[in-house]
Amino acid sequence: MNTLGFELTVALRFLREGRMQTALIIGGAAIGVSVIFFITAVLTGVQGDLIKRVTGAQAHIVIKPPEEIVAPLVAGDADGSRLASIQARPQRLTTIDGWPALARATEATEGVIAVAPVATGSGLGIKGEASRSVVIVGTELERYLRVVRLDDKVKSGVLLLETGDALIGIELAKDLGAVLGDRFRVQSALGGSEVFRIRALLDLGSRELNRRYVYTDLRAAQSLLGIPGRITNLDVAVRDIMRADIVSAQLRGQSGQLIESWIQTNNQVFAAIKNQDIMTLLIRFFITVVVSLGIASVLVVSVVQKRKEIGILRAVGATRRQMLGVFLLQGVIVGVGGALLGSVLGLMLVSLFSRILRNAEGQALFSLSFDFRLIAYVVVGAAVLGLLAAVLPARNAARLDPAQAIRG
Amino acid sequence: MSAAEPLVAIRDLHKTYNKGLPNAEEVLHGIDLVIHPGEFTALIGPSGSGKSTLLNILGLLESASGGSYRLGGRDVTAFADDERTLARHQVLGFIFQFHHLLPAFTALENVMLPGLMGRSRGVLQSDLRERAMELLDAVGLREACDKKPTELSGGMQQRVAIARALVRNPQLVLADEPTGNLDTHSSDSIFALLRQFNRERGTGLLIVTHDPRLAARCDRIIELVDGQIASDRTNTPAV
Numbered sequence: 170m171n172t173l174g175f176e177l178t179v180a181l182r183f184l185r186e187g188r189m190q191t192a193l194i195i196g197g198a199a200i201g202v203s204v205i206f207f208i209t210a211v212l213t214g215v216q217g218d219l220i221k222r223v224t225g226a227q228a229h230i231v232i233k234p235p236e237e238i239v240a241p242l243v244a245g246d247a248d249g250s251r252l253a254s255i256q257a258r259p260q261r262l263t264t265i266d267g268w269p270a271l272a273r274a275t276e277a278t279e280g281v282i283a284v285a286p287v288a289t290g291s292g293l294g295i296k297g298e299a300s301r302s303v304v305i306v307g308t309e310l311e312r313y314l315r316v317v318r319l320d321d322k323v324k325s326g327v328l329l330l331e332t333g334d335a336l337i338g339i340e341l342a343k344d345l346g347a348v349l350g351d352r353f354r355v356q357s358a359l360g361g362s363e364v365f366r367i368r369a370l371l372d373l374g375s376r377e378l379n380r381r382y383v384y385t386d387l388r389a390a391q392s393l394l395g396i397p398g399r400i401t402n403l404d405v406a407v408r409d410i411m412r413a414d415i416v417s418a419q420l421r422g423q424s425g426q427l428i429e430s431w432i433q434t435n436n437q438v439f440a441a442i443k444n445q446d447i448m449t450l451l452i453r454f455f456i457t458v459v460v461s462l463g464i465a466s467v468l469v470v471s472v473v474q475k476r477k478e479i480g481i482l483r484a485v486g487a488t489r490r491q492m493l494g495v496f497l498l499q500g501v502i503v504g505v506g507g508a509l510l511g512s513v514l515g516l517m518l519v520s521l522f523s524r525i526l527r528n529a530e531g532q533a534l535f536s537l538s539f540d541f542r543l544i545a546y547v548v549v550g551a552a553v554l555g556l557l558a559a560v561l562p563a564r565n566a567a568r569l570d571p572a573q574a575i576r577g
Numbered sequence: 578m579s580a581a582e583p584l585v586a587i588r589d590l591h592k593t594y595n596k597g598l599p600n601a602e603e604v605l606h607g608i609d610l611v612i613h614p615g616e617f618t619a620l621i622g623p624s625g626s627g628k629s630t631l632l633n634i635l636g637l638l639e640s641a642s643g644g645s646y647r648l649g650g651r652d653v654t655a656f657a658d659d660e661r662t663l664a665r666h667q668v669l670g671f672i673f674q675f676h677h678l679l680p681a682f683t684a685l686e687n688v689m690l691p692g693l694m695g696r697s698r699g700v701l702q703s704d705l706r707e708r709a710m711e712l713l714d715a716v717g718l719r720e721a722c723d724k725k726p727t728e729l730s731g732g733m734q735q736r737v738a739i740a741r742a743l744v745r746n747p748q749l750v751l752a753d754e755p756t757g758n759l760d761t762h763s764s765d766s767i768f769a770l771l772r773q774f775n776r777e778r779g780t781g782l783l784i785v786t787h788d789p790r791l792a793a794r795c796d797r798i799i800e801l802v803d804g805q806i807a808s809d810r811t812n813t814p815a816v
Contacts, residue, residue: 175693182681481677484638485691485741486666488659572638575673576629 176494179482184499187471191503194467198507198555199514201460202547205453206515209543211526212449216442220410223438224431225374226382228285228316228404229413232275232420233427234263262290264399271424272403278423280416283315283406288390290401294337294383296345296353303341304381305355307390308404316406319371319384325349326369330386335365338379342370355383357393365389411442461558464503468496468562472569479566480574489567496563497556504555508548582650584668584748584781585612585635591643592630592804604630605804607644614748615779617772619792619812622801628785629753631801635783636669636751637661649748666694670742670780672752678726678734678741685709685722688740705744712740716770732763739770749781750774756791768794 184191265271268286276284288307293300310330314320319328324339326349335355337347347353349367356362365385373379391397407416410431417430432439472479479492592605604627612618622628633639634646637653640661645654649668656664670691678687688709713722716736718729726734735755742750752771756764768791774780784795792798793814800808 178693182679186681477677478679478681481673481679482690483662484636484665484671486662486694486745488662488694490659491694570639572633575638575677 175487176491176498179495180498180502183471183475183478183495184502187474190467190471194464194503195506195510197463198460198503198551199510201456202508202511202551203514203518205456205547206512206543207518207522208449208452210515210519211522212445214523214526216445219438219442222374223435224410226317226319226322226371226378227431227434229407229410230405230417230420230428230430232265232271232403232405232424233401233429234265235425235427236263262394262396262401264396264401265403265426266399268400268403271426274423275403275405275420278416278420280407280409280412280419281405282408283312285309285312285316285404286387286400287313287402287404288387288394288396288400290357290390290394292355292357292383292393294341294345294353294355296347296351299345301341301344302381303355303383305357305383305385305390305393307385307387307393309387310384313384313404316404322371322373324370324372326367329368330384332386332389333364333366334368334386336369336371336384337367338382339370339372340376340379341381341383342367344380355385355393357395359393359395361393361395363389363393457554460507461554464500464555464558465561467503468499468559469565471499472496472562472566475566476569476574479569480571483569483571484575492569493563493567496566497559500555500557500559500563501552502555504551504553504558505548507555508544508551512544512547583611583647584614584616584649585610586647587611587635587641587644589644590631590634590641590646592627592634592639593642596642603642603804605634605641608804608806610799610806610809612749612781612783614781615775616781616783616797617775617795618781618783618797618799619795620783620785620799620801621787621789621792622807624787626801627804628801632751632753632783632785636671637665666691666745668748670745670747670750672735672738672742672750672755674754674757678737680726683723683725684718684729684737685713687726687737688712688744691741691745709740709744712743713737715774716740730763732759732767735759735763735767736770739767739774743774743778743780746778747780749783752782752784754785754787756786756788764788764791 272284272286275281285308288305290305292303292305294303310328314328319336326336328336330336342348345353347367349370352364352366354362354364365383371379371382371384373382385393387400391399394401405420407413413430414432417428417433421428482492587608587610590605590608590610591603593601593603595601608631620628620631630639634641637648637656641654645652647653648664651664653661653664678684679690682690685706689705692705692709710719710722713719716739718733718736718740721729721733726737729737739755742752750771755771756767759767771782771784772794775782784791786792793812795812795814798808798810798812799806
């Protein structure tokens with residue numbers, strides 16, 4: 170006999186002796202764990218895809234200047250009559266004052282990973298006879314690419330914005346009858362006008378965006394829009410997209426600007442994702458409960474089957490505490506065994522279905538970038554769960570009266 | 578324990594099952610019993626006379642409902658479960674009627690079991706193994722040490738159980754019909770083994786038996802009838 174210690178030795182022998190039961194319960198736990206793995210992978214993939222689709226060419230958080238409001242002018246003394254109606258005024262193109270300082274402060278905020286200045290406004294794209302209404306987005310490309318990924322949206326051309334360069338949506342190019350390398354004119358509402366060369370065609374994920382977006386360098390957009398040296402918004406990327414709300418709340422507190430997160434602008438999508446999360450949490454919870462009950466019930470039966478053996482062990486000197494340990498350890502072993510086997514099974518399921526489940530573009534919905542931390546969590550969790558599941562049966566074993574158990 | 582002190586001393590021992598319930602039943606009515614170290618005693622009596630209950634109480638597997646019990650010089654009457662387990666472990670060995678080996682362990686491992694409990698960590702594994710092998714040798718099963726109980730005959734299993742009872746050098750071995758389910762031949766050789774251990778190592782034995790032939794070979798015969806000691810006499814075994 171080895172030096173594993175009395176409790177572990179007996180626990181392992183008991184499990185080996187009840188071969189069929191042990192195999193069944195480890196198998197059950199493994200299937201439960203693999204399903205948890207699988208739905209986690211699918212959900213992560215589906216949500217990632219959805220979020221990418223929704224946020225697309227959108228920043229996680231956009232900082233804008235506050236809307237101009239009309240403050241009522243109060244005349245006369247306090248108890249005099251007041252003007253009852255306030256007329257909203259049309260919004261001009263407003264800009265953020267002192268944006269470099271704001272950008273630095275924003276960048277230093279917890280959870281923010283990148284900030285890019287943007288000057289945006291509406292204009293007209295003109296090529297020959299064709300003219301289309303466009304959205305001018307002027308930015309510093311290098312900074313902007315850290316906020317919004319454009320590299321995976323390039324259909325043709327290169328991502329480069331030097332003076333006189335533009336990146337435009339594929340639909341807009343079609344509407345204007347332009348191809349890569351062509352020049353076209355952009356005219357702003359103020360009357361400013363400039364000629365750009367098309368450096369890249371972008372698929373921004375939605376027809377509306379593809380039809381309207383023109384990316385230019387910041388300076389060109391500023392002069393077109395008549396706001397030299399100023400910007401209309403700061404685009405912000407956060408580390409955890411699902412926590413964009415928290416970051417935006419913090420930003421709101423530290424600046425007087427208007428802050429909008431993607432969660433606010435896409436409330437329904439966010440709500441749907443949250444509901445999915447709750448659903449899968451419930452599924453995971455119930456799988457966990459079922460697996461724990463399975464482990465507990467097998468151990469309860471095992472205690473009944475092993476009454477005599479427990480009695481003998483007690484008679485030859487095993488304490489109640491030692492019998493408790495023997496059965497608690499069986500729970501832990503079954504839990505950990507199930508989790509390890511389930512991780513392998515889950516890995517296989519994910520790799521199988523990553524070939525079958527695809528998104529609209531035919532790309533795999535989830536990658537095989539398996540999170541090994543998740544395996545560690547699951548194994549530790551399963552050990553704790555197995556332990557808890559074994560508490561009741563182990564207490565039964567410990568309480569068994571040896572004289573009665575031996576009598577049979 | 579002083580030399581004069583008996584190993585077992587019980588006074589006015591009572592045992593009532595289901596005490597306080599309508600189906601309460603007193604099975605032992607005031608037993609007084611003294612056993613000295615190294616005694617080779619038979620406990621006889623008809624079924625239902627309370628032999629097994631007395632044995633379980635002596636073995637600290639059950640507690641008495643009344644009276645006092647001193648084991649190895651200590652009053653164990655009011656011991657809690659853990660203390661009783663420890664006392665059992667230190668002083669006593671058990672042999673049951675149906676050998677009761679653990680099927681998941683080999684013969685050798687079964688013999689080693691009592692030495693593997695946490696409190697005897699002082700015993701080195703190798704020493705324990707050696708002692709277990711020596712005992713298996715003494716009961717004639719050195720060859721069978723790696724066999725599982727299911728691969729052994731009834732007589733062989735009971736020999737393993739005897740080796741297990743002795744592995745911690747107990748002062749008293751309690752045997753509940755150790756030959757009860759064996760044929761005459763196996764029964765004789767098991768009995769001879771117990772006698773041998775008693776002579777060579779001074780191990781005390783209290784053997785519950787139905788078999789008058791076996792009782793006649795013990796040094797002392799206690800007869801229990803209806804939960805009371807009907808007779809307690811020394812016996813000179815015929816050689």
